[in-house]
Amino acid sequence: MRRTRCDMHRAMQNETFTPAVLVVDDDPDIARLVGNYLKRVGFEAEWASDPLVALEAAKRRTFHLLVMDYQLSGQTGLEVAQQLQRVQGQRVPVVVMTAHTSVETAVAALRAGAADFVTKPFELSLLQMIVKRVLDHHQTSQELERLRTEIRRTNETHGLLGEHASMTALRRLIDRLGPADGAVLVMGESGTGKELVARALHAAGKRAKGPMVAINCGAIPSTLLESELFGHVRGAFTGASDDRLGVFREADGGTLFLDEVGELTPALQTALLRVLQERTVRPVGANREVKVDVRVVAATNRDLQAGVDDGTFRQDLLFRLDVLRLDIPPLRERGDDVLLLFRHLLPLTCARHGKTIQAIAPEVTELLLRHTWPGNVRELQNVVERAVLACDGQRLEAWHLPQSVASPPAPKGGIKEGWPLVTLAELERRHIGHVLAAVGGSKQRAADMLGIDRVTLYRKLKK
Template identity: 40%
Template sequence: MTHNVLVVDDEPKLCDLLASALSQNGISVFTAGNGLHALKVLEVEDIDLVISDWRMPGMDGPQLLAEIKSRFPQLPVIVMTAYSTVKNAVQSMRNGAFDYIAKPFDIDELDITVSKALQFRDILKDNQRMRAELDEHQQIDSLVGDSPSFRQVLHAIDSVRESNATILLTGESGTGKEMVARAIHKHGNRADKPFVAVNCAAIPEGLLESEMFGHRKGAFTGAVTDRVGRFQQADKGTLFLDEIGEMPLALQAKILRALQERVIEPVGDPRERKVDVRVIAATNKNLLDAVANKEFREDLYYRLNVFPIPLPALRERVEDIAPLARHFAHTLGAAAGKRITGFSPEALQAMANYSWPGNIRELQNCVERATIVASGAVIEDNDLPAYLFASSPASTSAILSEGASVPPDLDAALAEVEKAYILAALAQSNGVQAAAAQLIGISERSFWYRLKKLGIHVDKIVR
């Protein structure tokens, strides 16, 4: 695992000396000339250890130590001090420093002290990761269901979890692709290593390469320090590449090389770095169509599609709606301090009749809202959002029976239903797009895409 160490000293030569010594052990070193600069670095970089001088102009060592213990309480700090002020270093340890080294210091002694501090940091990180996974039990446990289509997903997870095969998760937005990726990691042979998730659509194209592979200081404007990329962060663990279909073509070639050869090159650094990463990719796009349209590399597609797992839409597993809803009501009700025991038959029927275009994410949002507004222990149909009743099969049949023209094919029919559904959400949110997206359980970006695709102009809706 690569570690990041911040050296804080107002003597540039000493900073360079320490950087040279530590880098021999594969450590990435950041430097700062004073305490204030150090705090700025800590705000933007994932630092594992701080080595700070005792006496510095402006904010000195004791002041910096106090700030670090206040803002980053689990970050270890090693204090550097002259032999004549060892008693000050002892006092700093009482104030929370991990250890101290006396100037002039021995390189071997430095290596031992730094190694112990980084081992301590790793233990803390592992504990944090374990706690985070416990906190995420709701997400993992959300793999609820016994429908035939979902049993196939569970069987696939069980088949592949102990392997290192690259996995491609496909399915509509909100079907639980990240939950499945986390379940595979948690129950696989890399469970005690990092799980790093990257949303390829959420990072600006110009920063995506640096985000994936890291960069060296000075590689481009704004690269004021070295940065470790997501591949290195996930070393020995799992890298989850969400919305892989949105990745720019130019970067796809570098991702392909990283998958094939297990090496990366940080931006601005010609040296190759070996990585051992299990990759799980996910998309809601048809990648074969993207390949045909020259929007996605064919060789990368086949490299990712080693073990495909298609996730069914919620409307394709209607029998799972009730157990999922009960699961969400139990966990969300407990978090809100309310005891929800279940749903009325009318509420369950309304949820079963609804098409759930936002899938599991939309169902969770729906149940969360119902949990908040419910006055009793049982969620009634009038506790559910009104839009659930606007596109039920009964109302759709009524519309068609009134003489409305039937769309010429299924895609056109679904587009009409989707458009009516989005218009209803916009009407309910008074035209506020962010609120409408939240109502139906999809991201704002996906909502804007659907508006454009369906030719919906919001200024014509708001009244």
């Protein structure tokens, strides 16, 4: 059964990818010669001397490149290529073989859609070089288009990627609450993307053209935070050599994101409550208040109601902040979204580090789904970064993942509950991966621990 484009994308992610080439020439000797040569140099190749046979082959499987004779019986190779592409359901690059050496023929072939051409008679090594170059260019073009699609999807989803129902509901709620102008309280564990949600609210609202200013209330000492929030005048305290606006005035006409608002001291909670009530701020050392027009989005990973109950958070401030609420689901509750995000982040991280990873071992997928992700999306970003840096080839293996992900706790209940029912060869391969992960990817240390030499280890890894 012929695989679809989505099937091929998954195949490229989970196995070593070998491009398939279809050679069509009405001279069966040439078609056979070229097809067999391409097989010998590492491609999957089929050949046909009849366009109808070629069409049947295209119905059976997906081809990634067509090598066509320029003139077939009764029609051109490019016309046959278009029929093959319709059967495949996607555009496939075409290399034309032609016995005509004129510039006009070459130009006509390129204008008709050929990616390149080669003039008969030709050296088979030259054809191999052309085929490889065309495939590389086509793969690069597809990758660029995929990245453009990812960027468009990221923009359309406010950067909040995910197909889980909870994320779909979150995006819909952002679209509804964005145009409103009330304060918003964003609740979520550390690393879930609370600032991203705040920026999405800003972009979806009436203040989108105004400034978006963010401050982490838990990262600044309380002695400095008042000045950071409300500003100060020159000479207000030692070191205040100039006036400072403060983030409330910097965000005037826009949105202010107060991250970790649950960390505010009681005095600053009181000051913030007054700003929200009166819509004015008094800079430190100033004699008068200044009006501000700001939408406040606050975020915390703490239970603020519990803070109210134990007296560490003001209830009236909670009322002011919790006008509208958004709850961000933790990554462990989002199912297959972890794989979607991993595949989104992987090419971006590879591009940043100048690396190419074309395949992902099935064990990597299993480990990603099994991990509980206490650090949520921020932890996933770190895992992708470390895996890309650890990978020295084009296939991502389990031992490239950090040990916290690659070596999960042993299942409880013993062999009956947790032991995998796999072949002995698969069990050996998984054990080697586990040992490699445990020693940080060092093949020498892994070989020593397994009681084999490095040559034997390399041979087993290549199986």
